[in-house]
Amino acid sequence: MKVGVLGIGITKFGEIWDRGLRELLLDSQLRALNDAKLTPQEIDSLFTGNMCGDSLSGQLHVGAIAAENLNINKPSVRVEGACASGSLALRQGIAAIESGSAKIVMVNGVEKMTDVSTEQVTTALMGAGDEELEGFNGLTFPGLYSLLAKAYINEYGLSRETLAEVSVKNHFHGARNDYSQFKNELTVDDVIDATMVADPLTLMDCSPITDGAATIILANEEVAKKMNSEVYITGSGLATDTLSLARRKTLLKLQAGFDAREMAYAQAGINVKDVSFAEVHDCFSIAEIYAVEALGFAKQGKAGELYSSKQTYFDGKCPINTSGGLKACGHPVGATGIKQAIEATMQLRGTAGKRQVPNAKIGVTHNVGGSGATACVHVFKRK
Amino acid sequence: MIFGIDIMAGIVGWGAYIPKYRITAEEIAKVQHADADAIKEGLGLTEKSVPGKDEDTATISVAAAKNALARAGINKKEIGAVYVGSESHPYAVKPTSSIVGEALDIGNSYTALDTQFACKAGSATIQINAGLVDSGMVKYGLSVGADTSQAEPGNALEYSAAAGGAAFIIGTNKEAVATIDFTCSFTSDTPDFWRRALQPYPAHAGRFTGEPAYFKHVVGATKMILEKSKMQMTDFKYVVFHMPNGKFPLRAAKIFGVTKEQITPGLIVTKIGNTYSGSSILGLTCVLDIAKPGDKILVTSYGSGSGSDSFILTATEKIIEAQKKAKKTEDYVARKEYLSYPEYESHMEQIHK
Numbered sequence: 001m002k003v004g005v006l007g008i009g010i011t012k013f014g015e016i017w018d019r020g021l022r023e024l025l026l027d028s029q030l031r032a033l034n035d036a037k038l039t040p041q042e043i044d045s046l047f048t049g050n051m052c053g054d055s056l057s058g059q060l061h062v063g064a065i066a067a068e069n070l071n072i073n074k075p076s077v078r079v080e081g082a083c084a085s086g087s088l089a090l091r092q093g094i095a096a097i098e099s100g101s102a103k104i105v106m107v108n109g110v111e112k113m114t115d116v117s118t119e120q121v122t123t124a125l126m127g128a129g130d131e132e133l134e135g136f137n138g139l140t141f142p143g144l145y146s147l148l149a150k151a152y153i154n155e156y157g158l159s160r161e162t163l164a165e166v167s168v169k170n171h172f173h174g175a176r177n178d179y180s181q182f183k184n185e186l187t188v189d190d191v192i193d194a195t196m197v198a199d200p201l202t203l204m205d206c207s208p209i210t211d212g213a214a215t216i217i218l219a220n221e222e223v224a225k226k227m228n229s230e231v232y233i234t235g236s237g238l239a240t241d242t243l244s245l246a247r248r249k250t251l252l253k254l255q256a257g258f259d260a261r262e263m264a265y266a267q268a269g270i271n272v273k274d275v276s277f278a279e280v281h282d283c284f285s286i287a288e289i290y291a292v293e294a295l296g297f298a299k300q301g302k303a304g305e306l307y308s309s310k311q312t313y314f315d316g317k318c319p320i321n322t323s324g325g326l327k328a329c330g331h332p333v334g335a336t337g338i339k340q341a342i343e344a345t346m347q348l349r350g351t352a353g354k355r356q357v358p359n360a361k362i363g364v365t366h367n368v369g370g371s372g373a374t375a376c377v378h379v380f381k382r383k
Numbered sequence: 384m385i386f387g388i389d390i391m392a393g394i395v396g397w398g399a400y401i402p403k404y405r406i407t408a409e410e411i412a413k414v415q416h417a418d419a420d421a422i423k424e425g426l427g428l429t430e431k432s433v434p435g436k437d438e439d440t441a442t443i444s445v446a447a448a449k450n451a452l453a454r455a456g457i458n459k460k461e462i463g464a465v466y467v468g469s470e471s472h473p474y475a476v477k478p479t480s481s482i483v484g485e486a487l488d489i490g491n492s493y494t495a496l497d498t499q500f501a502c503k504a505g506s507a508t509i510q511i512n513a514g515l516v517d518s519g520m521v522k523y524g525l526s527v528g529a530d531t532s533q534a535e536p537g538n539a540l541e542y543s544a545a546a547g548g549a550a551f552i553i554g555t556n557k558e559a560v561a562t563i564d565f566t567c568s569f570t571s572d573t574p575d576f577w578r579r580a581l582q583p584y585p586a587h588a589g590r591f592t593g594e595p596a597y598f599k600h601v602v603g604a605t606k607m608i609l610e611k612s613k614m615q616m617t618d619f620k621y622v623v624f625h626m627p628n629g630k631f632p633l634r635a636a637k638i639f640g641v642t643k644e645q646i647t648p649g650l651i652v653t654k655i656g657n658t659y660s661g662s663s664i665l666g667l668t669c670v671l672d673i674a675k676p677g678d679k680i681l682v683t684s685y686g687s688g689s690g691s692d693s694f695i696l697t698a699t700e701k702i703i704e705a706q707k708k709a710k711k712t713e714d715y716v717a718r719k720e721y722l723s724y725p726e727y728e729s730h731m732e733q734i735h736k
Binding site (some may be wrong): 015017018114115117195336 | 421588589591594595645
């Protein structure tokens with residue numbers, strides 16, 4: 001498979017008080033069109049990832065907004081898969097191109113989260129979990145991931161300090177990323193001493209509440225060649241698992257990530273040794289540990305070693321989350337999957353500035369829905 | 384707003400009043416099952432003032448106004464206007480200002496009004512009185528800002544919502560202990576904090592109360608007054624910003640390069656909490672209590688909803704004598720009796736019944 005990237009556009013991620021859902025989306029859409037040097041009329045189809053438009057802004061039908069924003073009436077749908085909404089929209093866009101039903105596709109991700117209280121956001125996000133088994137019984141997402149963390153730590157002895165290195169590294173990268181929400185660097189003590197949220201996860205182990213939008217424009221191989229596209233998507237994988245943690249076979253790995261990775265790597269014809277960097281789903285620090293093992297960078301239970309030996313920095317052996325991840329870059333839920341695709345594109349184009357991975361050839365993105373019920377992996381390659 | 388230039392008005396007398404009761408952050412944290420140290424560190428607060436069972440905004444206003452009168456040394460019958468700003472007037476309909484006028488025995492020849500604009504209800508009345516005095520419509524005007532703020536049990540505001548007030552007699556420049564050299568306001572419709580008419584407790588918009596609300600307006604008004612007056616922060620001996628907690632005013636200070644020496648004397652919030660309509664103006668009374676002739680003072684209030692009033696004042700020769708004529712703000716701060724949480728609840732229930 002070879003789907004070309006024509007253009008990328010992303011808003012600043014953060015507390016964007018003066019913009020609502022549609023303005024954020026319009027911003028990234030226009031930036032991407034500008035980068036691709038395309039007019040809206042040249043887009044055949046649009047896919048927009050968004051999870052909480054209805055619960056936090058009273059707005060469903062976001063697909064219609066994406067088209068209206070550009071004053072076009074092309075096919076446009078909203079795609080939802082909790083926090084994986086962005087990458088699922090990407091996969092839908094790729095499928096449209098691969099099926100021949102579209103030549104040029106605009107894929108967006110957008111989320112507006114800061115107009116409501118933290119309590120309302122926490123409730124809305126629990127829609128990504130199992131309402132009957134988890135939400136109804138009082139669990140929230142920090143709680144779910146703290147259960148995972150406890151199981152993992154109990155089995156593999158991951159230390160509190162090593163787990164803290166995940167956020168330290170992500171903030172280091174975030175400080176070097178113009179569009180990230182947080183630009184402050186952290187120490188291990190900053191992470192450990194922060195307010196406890198759900199033991200052992202402190203505030204500094206948890207991704208924040210963020211507004212933001214991101215857009216990527218894709219084309220089939222023929223069009224991409226003509227437009228001198230530098231980056232191609234060569235693999236896409238999607239897998240699911242049980243919605244609730246209670247029904248999983250094990251809590252020590254997020255199996256959907258492994259399955260999606262196998263699918264994507266097989267389609268791209270690569271194995272983990274070929275990968276220059278990865279953007280993974282660190283909704284909580286422990287989730288990055290799980291992600292790194294799912295993508296094959298470390299054996300089961302051993303991911304911590306990459307962090308205690310500081311190998312996951314942009315210039316290290318195994319660069320992970322040069323964007324700053326969800327923790328430092330921010331996590332506007334529907335936009336995250338597209339942000340990952342954009343960061344991958346920037347790295348492969350060589351435009352990642354102070355966080356540029358040297359000689360980046362192949363990048364992987366890994367986006368998860370809920371506590372692992374959905375995992376979506378894509379492989380990006382430099383031309 | 385037509386920027387105030389060549390205002391011929393000033394503060395002729397000032398007075399503070401803070402109830403003696405206190406409740407500590409620890410005591411509240413016990414009930415909220417919270418980490419008191421984290422709260423104190425996070426909010427920059429230690430304890431707050433609590434009204435007595437038979438104290439309310441009216442009694443606090445009267446007490447502060449009496450101190451202001453003592454310092455002003457004027458014929459009280461010449462007070463031509465009384466304005467009381469609060470977000471906890473005892474009545475939704477029935478003025479506090481007339482209670483104050485009556486209690487002070489100022490006669491009947493005055494105009495009176497209660498005002499509301501969250502925490503800047505009091506500071507705005509200083510502008511009104513300055514205008515009345517400047518135009519010659521009144522000889523003296525009384526401005527009061529006072530509150531016995533309500534906070535919902537279990538809410539974060541419980542740590543800061545306090546009781547207290549300040550009063551100012553405004554007269555001409557010639558009689559002033561501190562001249563009002565400039566004033567301006569920065570206002571927008573920004574719903575960061577509100578209370579519907581029949582609701583007992585206010586609601587707020589979380590993090591939205593920061594950057595787009597407090598900081599936008601406090602910084603906006605302060606920038607405006609510095610530009611128009613062509614003054615710099617280094618010209619001021621004392622700077623006071625509205626104090627919803629112990630952190631926001633320090634952050635505002637950092638933005639303008641205000642020094643610790645300039646901001647600390649007025650930072651009363653760390654000792655008594657946020658007295659809402661009394662907040663920035665009690666910071667002002669702290670500073671007037673110790674100012675020397677020639678000292679320049681910058682005060683910027685903030686009221687949610689939102690707006691900020693900024694003032695530049697200069698202390699005159701008359702301030703030294705006036706300082707001695709009534710209790711200092713510090714005297715009220717030092718006078719304290721601690722309450723347990725049930726006692727605190729009983730006090731709050733009593734006065735808001």
